[in-house]
Amino acid sequence: MYFIHMIPGIRMTAPSHLSALTTRNNRLFTLLLERELKKTGLRSGQVPVLQALQDGKTLNQKALADFADIEQPGMTTLLARMERDGLIQREPDPADRRSTLVTLTLDGQRKSRNIVPIMEHLTDTALKGFTPLERDILVTLLERINSSLKSQL
Amino acid sequence: MYFIHMIPGIRMTAPSHLSALTTRNNRLFTLLLERELKKTGLRSGQVPVLQALQDGKTLNQKALADFADIEQPGMTTLLARMERDGLIQREPDPADRRSTLVTLTLDGQRKSRNIVPIMEHLTDTALKGFTPLERDILVTLLERINSSLKSQL
DNA sequence: TCTAAATACATAACATGTTATGTATTTCAT
DNA sequence: ATGAAATACATAACATGTTATGTATTTAGA
Numbered sequence A, B: 001m002y003f004i005h006m007i008p009g010i011r012m013t014a015p016s017h018l019s020a021l022t023t024r025n026n027r028l029f030t031l032l033l034e035r036e037l038k039k040t041g042l043r044s045g046q047v048p049v050l051q052a053l054q055d056g057k058t059l060n061q062k063a064l065a066d067f068a069d070i071e072q073p074g075m076t077t078l079l080a081r082m083e084r085d086g087l088i089q090r091e092p093d094p095a096d097r098r099s100t101l102v103t104l105t106l107d108g109q110r111k112s113r114n115i116v117p118i119m120e121h122l123t124d125t126a127l128k129g130f131t132p133l134e135r136d137i138l139v140t141l142l143e144r145i146n147s148s149l150k151s152q153l
Numbered sequence C: 001t002c003t004a005a006a007t008a009c010a011t012a013a014c015a016t017g018t019t020a021t022g023t024a025t026t027t028c029a030t
Numbered sequence D: 001a002t003g004a005a006a007t008a009c010a011t012a013a014c015a016t017g018t019t020a021t022g023t024a025t026t027t028a029g030a
Helices: A018-038 A044-052 A061-068 A072-084 A106-112 A115-126 A132-150 B018-038 B044-052 B061-068 B072-084 B106-112 B115-126 B132-150
Strands: A003-005 A088-092 A100-104 B003-005 B088-092 B100-104
Touching: A018 A044, A018 A115, A018 B018, A018 B115, A018 B132, A044 A061, A044 A072, A044 A106, A044 A115, A061 A072, A061 A100, A072 A088, A100 A106, A115 B018, A115 B132, A132 B018, A132 B115, A132 B132, B018 B044, B018 B115, B044 B061, B044 B072, B044 B106, B044 B115, B061 B072, B061 B100, B072 B088, B100 B106
Parallel strands: none
Antiparallel strands: A003 B003, A088 A100, B088 B100
16 A cells, blocks of 8 residues: 655646547657667667567567567568568478568667667656656556556457 | 555556557557547547637648647648548638648538547546546646656657 | 368558658748 | 748658458367
8 A cells, every 4th residue: 555745746637638648648759769769770669579589589470469569460561671671580480381480680689789778768768757656656557547448449 | 735545556666668558558549549430430630630620710730730749741641631531621821822721521520529528438438447636646647758758859 | 080260471451640851932131 | 122041731751550351271179
């Protein structure tokens, strides 16, 4: 059981358009993330793939789509671009001829090492002035929303 | 000054990838919003335009882009689709020949009346189980994040 | 065993958004 | 009054994601 004291800015008003807030939130995040990633030759959509395949791991495209939480066709086109850009390799799965195994190239491995510091810096920027408790409350509330929305799918 | 008692689920852990959370959040919002809007023949991107032009208002494309908080080319292509679909009309501004004035068609006005209830229902779904205080805290924290991120642009 | 269902991937068509760039018009300072 | 800068819009090229649909392979049940 936890208590919050003095969260600055609390107004006790009805939420302004929550979806407009989260849309704006996400676009700002993506914009700044793209800006940082650009220096290393990466794009925002590639981040989950690079993280899932770190340390030489191998996954098929379905597993990557599940990890990134996007639909399969989106992952297929994303991986096609990443292969074109030399970040990943695709090879047929000998154990299941429907399946394609994906691994990072050496260049993909090298570039993926920039992601964690970039994400940490971005998170710090976003949560500037937040107390640790406020950070946890935010994450908790967002996860509750995501759970509520997901249950409506 | 306000206090929170017993926010369920608080874990006191480091935030999991905040941008992944907000990205997921926004995609879920958009998905459910699209699903509801589909019944009325609208799309999620059209919502800010329809709201800005309610009650017969007239705005040029730049003002609409500012209102929707997107770049001008995005608004141009959005309005082209909305004109194609009969939701808006565009006419040259007689006072400034660079400018195009946008108004809702009768069909656009009629359909736009569905937006508020849909958005309210979606917000209620997302914030199911939230106390009024939790709603306010969420909005406050999101607005603080947006402000921090915006200052980095 | 063999057929029906499930699974993995690809492709097409599209919406939504971004940067980069070009054109026409307006504004403003000298 | 005019030339430079600012403004409004359009277009192109692209990334990211969605649904709908098709193909090939694997799995599972009668």
